[in-house]
Amino acid sequence: MSGMYFFLGLVSFACTCTALVQARRLYWAAPLYFFAAWLSGELAMIHLLWQVALTAALAFFGVLDDRLAQAGLGLFALSWMGLVYLHIQAMDTQRILRRALRRGLGIDYRCTLSSERQRVLEDGVRASSWMKPFSMYRDGVRVHSHISYADGGKRNLLDIYHPQEPREGGFPVLLQVHGGGWMIGEKEQQAKPLMYHLAQRGWLCVAINYRLSPLAAFPAHIIDVKKSIAWIRENISQYGGNPDFIAITGGSAGGHLSSLAALTPNHADFQPGFEDADTAVQAAVPFYGVYDLLDRYEIRPEMSMEKMLSDRVMQCTREQNPELWESSSPLAHVHEDSPPMFVIHGTHDTLVWVEEARTFVSALQKVAKEPVVYGELPGAQHAFEVFHSVRTDHTVNAVTDFLEWTHARWLAGRA
Incomplete structure (x- = not known):
């Protein structure tokens, strides 16, 4: 379970980064990058809510006592800061x-x-x-x-x-x-x-x-x-x-x-x-x-x-x-x-x-x-x-x- 949590934290952090970074010369990867950035940027608060809910549930069951899960929590924390920024940025529209x-x-x-x-x-x-x-x-x-x-x-x-x-x-x-x-x-x-x-x-x-x-x-x-x-x-x-x-x-x-x-x-x-x-x-x-x-x-x-x-x-x-x-x-x-x-x-x-x-x-x-x-x-x-x-x-x-x-x-x- 801790390994899955770490993996989700890594994916979440990567997807949040795609929404934050203006990337250009991506060639064949452009559609994949767009898709990740699009869903992360426009649904920032929804992603934040499910990620926090998942973390709270795993903490309740003691999964976060594992070092790998704690590393995943660090990645999620970085993602959450980015998602909050993206939400505030969207509110400025x-x-x-x-x-x-x-x-x-x-x-x-x-x-x-x-x-x-x-x-x-x-x-x-x-x-x-x-x-x-x-x-x-x-x-x-x-x-x-x-x-x-x-x-x-x-x-x-x-x-x-x-x-x-x-x-x-x-x-x-x-x-x-x-x-x-x-x-x-x-x-x-x-x-x-x-x-x-x-x-x-x-x-x-x-x-x-x-x-x-x-x-x-x-x-x-x-x-x-x-x-x-x-x-x-x-x-x-x-x-x-x-x-x-x-x-x-x-x-x-x-x-x-x-x-x-x-x-x-x-x-x-x-x-x-x-x-x-x-x-x-x-x-x-x-x-x-x-x-x-x-x-x-x-x-x-x-x-x-x-x-x-x-x-x-x-x-x-x-x-x-x-x-x-x-x-x-x-x-x-x-x-x-x-x-x-x-x-x-x-x-x-x-x-x-x-x-x-x-x-x-x-x-x-x-x-x-x-x-x-x-x-x-x-x-x-x-x-x-x-x-x-x-x-x-x-x-x-x-x-x-x-x-x-x-x-x-x-x-x-x-x-």
């Missing part, structure tokens, strides 16, 4: 994102909202939420599943989340695009904390599947995203949504696709056969996205995605089709008329480095007329907001602030 919103939208941005909409905003997070990280359901939310938006079978289905009670003027719409390296992923797997939160507060959220590589080559992915926007414009009023206000979000590959869709409204090459459809969106919130497939600034030269993209996603090299590679990069489409955008990225992202987000935001802020908000989260890993955590729930609150602000400003412009 509210301050960081609120400061980013004030810098991008103005100190008193909440004052532009009606008193009714100000009441739906939240500042704190509930332990009852982050202590049950995989409990997604929320009262008052209806879900319509597996609705077809195009002719791609299962890969062209969407789900709709919306309140049970109607909203005057219709629900503003948020379109969620899942990630997964353009090759895996399902609409049911990501952004549920955000979608349920918004649906409880008078928003309609649409989560889509889209065609995946290697069965489909780019630009099939963005074409499907555009098809879903066109479908929303045409059909969402049947579910109580307002087709005139659509925001878009997504993480990783979904961050790439959502930002690309936001920056290429009515782009004919991405709308074959439905060129006349209006695919403009009114706001975008990309999470930890890939913004430059060409990596023109050599941000990740030793961890390049080029071979994977060439072989499976683009299914051509950049030399064979430079125009396609260029047009597939959101960075290439930065322009002054881009919609309001809230870009979110973690400093410790192992899979998509934070410098990519910084470069993209810098380019946007130089030319965009509309606000560009950038939230850089210390210690956050890739995919941090997939399930409930302290960091996730604070981020969901901040995204709600941003979307409510953009919707209120859009309504004011219409008036």
Whole structure:
């Protein structure tokens, strides 16, 4: 028993270290490192609780009298200090994102909202939420599943989340695009904390599947995203949504696709056969996205995605089709008329480095007329907001602030 306790202490200490250390050039080990850091960092307090409970139980039975178990206790103690630090770091997310919103939208941005909409905003997070990280359901939310938006079978289905009670003027719409390296992923797997939160507060959220590589080559992915926007414009009023206000979000590959869709409204090459459809969106919130497939600034030269993209996603090299590679990069489409955008990225992202987000935001802020908000989260890993955590729930609150602000400003412009 003492040997098992020592082993668990060693594993716990190692996993906590992965969440604390910003590691980069990991090559084949990057997915393993990410997985350990992701679960350790976002579930820090839960890990701390079970480890302390285990230690107390073994102490009661006298197991800690053994020297090997005492060495394990030392490793656990080091892990606990790291886990407490990670929890405190996650609690700081509210301050960081609120400061980013004030810098991008103005100190008193909440004052532009009606008193009714100000009441739906939240500042704190509930332990009852982050202590049950995989409990997604929320009262008052209806879900319509597996609705077809195009002719791609299962890969062209969407789900709709919306309140049970109607909203005057219709629900503003948020379109969620899942990630997964353009090759895996399902609409049911990501952004549920955000979608349920918004649906409880008078928003309609649409989560889509889209065609995946290697069965489909780019630009099939963005074409499907555009098809879903066109479908929303045409059909969402049947579910109580307002087709005139659509925001878009997504993480990783979904961050790439959502930002690309936001920056290429009515782009004919991405709308074959439905060129006349209006695919403009009114706001975008990309999470930890890939913004430059060409990596023109050599941000990740030793961890390049080029071979994977060439072989499976683009299914051509950049030399064979430079125009396609260029047009597939959101960075290439930065322009002054881009919609309001809230870009979110973690400093410790192992899979998509934070410098990519910084470069993209810098380019946007130089030319965009509309606000560009950038939230850089210390210690956050890739995919941090997939399930409930302290960091996730604070981020969901901040995204709600941003979307409510953009919707209120859009309504004011219409008036």
